[in-house]
Amino acid sequence: MKRISSFFPVLIVALLAMASFWLEYVVRNENHGGLGNNRHDPDAIIHDFSVARFDAEGRKRSDLSADKLTHFPDTDTAELVSPRISFLQEHRTTTFTSDHGLADNHQRVVTLIGNVQGSTPAGADTPAQTLATDELEVLVDEEIGRTRHPISFSHGASELTGIGANWNNVSGQLDVLSHVRTKIFRAPKHDMQN
Amino acid sequence: ERADREKPVTIESDKASYDDRNKVQIFEGTVNLKQGTLVIVSEKLVVTQDAEGFQKGIATGGQGGLARFRQKREGKDEYIEGEAERIEYDGRTDKARLFNRAMTRSGQDETRGQYIEYDGYTEQYTVTNGANANVVKNSKERVVTTIYPKSAKPAAPGKP
Numbered sequence: 001m002k003r004i005s006s007f008f009p010v011l012i013v014a015l016l017a018m019a020s021f022w023l024e025y026v027v028r029n030e031n032h033g034g035l036g037n038n039r040h041d042p043d044a045i046i047h048d049f050s051v052a053r054f055d056a057e058g059r060k061r062s063d064l065s066a067d068k069l070t071h072f073p074d075t076d077t078a079e080l081v082s083p084r085i086s087f088l089q090e091h092r093t094t095t096f097t098s099d100h101g102l103a104d105n106h107q108r109v110v111t112l113i114g115n116v117q118g119s120t121p122a123g124a125d126t127p128a129q130t131l132a133t134d135e136l137e138v139l140v141d142e143e144i145g146r147t148r149h150p151i152s153f154s155h156g157a158s159e160l161t162g163i164g165a166n167w168n169n170v171s172g173q174l175d176v177l178s179h180v181r182t183k184i185f186r187a188p189k190h191d192m193q194n
Numbered sequence: 195e196r197a198d199r200e201k202p203v204t205i206e207s208d209k210a211s212y213d214d215r216n217k218v219q220i221f222e223g224t225v226n227l228k229q230g231t232l233v234i235v236s237e238k239l240v241v242t243q244d245a246e247g248f249q250k251g252i253a254t255g256g257q258g259g260l261a262r263f264r265q266k267r268e269g270k271d272e273y274i275e276g277e278a279e280r281i282e283y284d285g286r287t288d289k290a291r292l293f294n295r296a297m298t299r300s301g302q303d304e305t306r307g308q309y310i311e312y313d314g315y316t317e318q319y320t321v322t323n324g325a326n327a328n329v330v331k332n333s334k335e336r337v338v339t340t341i342y343p344k345s346a347k348p349a350a351p352g353k354p
């Protein structure tokens with residue numbers, strides 16, 4: 001029994017040595033390990049956020065606003081609550097709204113998510129247009145919107161549905177990529193022939 | 195049919211693009227236009243709209259390079275069919291104009307020419323052997339119309 005007990009101090013010393021090695025390990029890579037690192041916490045929250053962008057001649061090109069913007073440093077993205085983007089052309093203003101938005105690199109690319117509505121009021125010779133889809137990725141500087149989701153679009157007296165679309169505000173062109181169904185109504189009017 | 199003109203136009207296709215600048219919509223890929231009894235089938239369709247809606251459609255391409263149209267005749271259970279390299283359809287006046295290798299057929303009667311204009315309202319059509327409605331004297335392109343006699347077939351005996 002005595003021999004075993006003489007081992008006892010050796011055991012204690014071994015334990016202490018291991019403890020110190022463990023302590024040294026934890027201290028050395030403190031910045032990697034630990035819990036707080038991979039958390040997705042905001043570093044900035046802005047209420048009633050709005051940013052306006054101008055072109056080289058100083059003309060206002062676009063407005064981006066939202067009720068709330070939450071910025072996350074780890075992914076450098078911002079979550080927007082009820083975002084609103086409007087593009088100002090010479091005589092047409094096109095506005096997009098949605099429930100949520102996800103913006104990255106200084107809000108240059110904003111993905112509108114949920115109940116996306118786009119609208120352009122009637123111009124001098126262009127009828128009013130509306131657009132509705134579930135998700136729309138908007139490149140604010142290039143004034144381009146694109147989606148792979150089903151889209152419904154109205155253009156004056158005609159309604160169109162399809163899947164996938166590219167919209168370009170500069171060229172005023174909307175391409176619908178597949179499964180196109182269009183209905184064009186004739187406004188009832190007294191026809192001169194009958 | 196006369197009522198076609200008041201009906202909405204529905205168009206189905208694979209792809210479509212709206213061009214706001216020059217007010218034109220282009221449909222591509224098995225395009226199918228319907229207005230009442232009128233059906234136009236083609237590979238590509240360019241539609242221009244006016245303030246009141248559908249204005250004009252230009253259909254090109256299709257099987258064998260020909261766009262096809264089909265419309266029911268007024269009050270008869272007969273259809274008029276036509277095909278051409280290009281079909282221009284004016285929604286307001288219900289006039290279809292067929293360009294190049296044009297052919298229209300109603301029942302068995304057939305008419306061929308370089309240009310046919312069919313008025314869906316009056317159901318009359320004009321045919322010329324030259325393109326774009328001009329007549330080319332003594333050219334080899336001839337207008338060919340075949341009209342079959344409607345022999346009074348005895349009514350089919352009622353089988354007991």
